[in-house]
Amino acid sequence: MGHCRRLGDRRRAYLDQGHHQTTAWWARLTAPASVIDVSWTEPTTWYxxxxxxxxxxxxxxxxxxxxxxxxxxxxxxxxxxxxxxxxxxxxxxxxxxxxxxxxxxxxxxxxxxxxxxxxxxxxxxxxxxxxxxxxxxxxxxxxxxxxxxxxxxxxxxxxxxxxxxxxxxxxxxxxxxxxxxxxxxxxxxxxxxxxxxxxxxxxxxxxxxxxxxxxxxx
Missing domain, CATH: 3.90.79.10 (Nucleoside Triphosphate Pyrophosphohydrolase)
Structure with missing residues (x-):
């Protein structure tokens, strides 16, 4: 239990130190599909x-x-x-x-x-x-x-x-x-x-x- 708590504390400290890319990645990964902006090109334009x-x-x-x-x-x-x-x-x-x-x-x-x-x-x-x-x-x-x-x-x-x-x-x-x-x-x-x-x-x-x-x- 103590080991798991130390890992959690270390992760929070890592994010708090300004690792915004990791934070953004994690937020995108855990966000509902309805709020993710997925870019899509119409097939005619793509071809x-x-x-x-x-x-x-x-x-x-x-x-x-x-x-x-x-x-x-x-x-x-x-x-x-x-x-x-x-x-x-x-x-x-x-x-x-x-x-x-x-x-x-x-x-x-x-x-x-x-x-x-x-x-x-x-x-x-x-x-x-x-x-x-x-x-x-x-x-x-x-x-x-x-x-x-x-x-x-x-x-x-x-x-x-x-x-x-x-x-x-x-x-x-x-x-x-x-x-x-x-x-x-x-x-x-x-x-x-x-x-x-x-x-x-x-x-x-x-x-x-x-x-x-x-x-x-x-």
């Missing part, structure tokens, strides 16, 4: 304040020899994977099929997800970009029906040459997509680089020396 990002999808298409199909946009120097941005009412795999159809006149069966690449905001793109690369199979050599206002060429390149023709931050997706196709297991990249132990490399590993590192969709 509207979440960070937004762009999404894009591209196709890995190869020929029988394993060469990679790239397209040459009219509005920039580098080549790109067939693909583009995901529209508001689309799934990424649907965007991939639509872009290949619009760019090349091909109806492809979109297969396994190969690469997910997260790119932070860069340049005029003020939002992060999540990029999906899908396996769209193997096709033979053919003349593609290119939209002249958007694309000036389409061609197959060896994986090494394809990487050389892509922007520096996009080039690593060639090897990553090829490896993922062989393993039937998707690869996650952070701005073009693999992650080790959950930490992304922020160096230019995987980039091609001398290549542009502008953040294209590619």
């Amino acid at each position: 509207a304040n979440l960070p937004a990002f762009h999404a894009a999808a591209a196709a890995l298409i190869t020929d029988a020899a394993g060469n990679v199909l790239l397209v040459k946009p009219t509005y920039r120097a580098d080549w790109a994977f067939p693909g583009g941005y995901v529209e508001e009412d689309e799934y990424p795999h649907e965007a991939c099929a639509r872009e290949v159809r619009e760019e090349l006149g091909l109806a492809v069966a979109v297969g396994e997800l190969l690469v997910v690449d997260w790119a932070p905001p860069a340049g005029q793109r003020r939002r992060a970009l999540i990029h999906f690369t899908f396996d769209c199979g193997t096709i033979g050599l053919r003349n593609f029906d290119l939209p002249g206002h958007e694309l000036e060429d389409a061609a197959f390149f060896s994986p090494q040459e394809a990487a050389q023709r892509l922007p520096g931050n996009v080039a690593p997706r060639v090897a990553a997509a090829s490896a993922a196709r062989a393993r039937h297991a998707a690869v996650y990249l952070a701005n073009g680089s693999p992650t080790l132990g959950g930490t992304a490399h922020h160096s230019d590993q995987g980039s091609i020396p001398g290549r542009s590192t502008e953040r294209w969709v590619g």
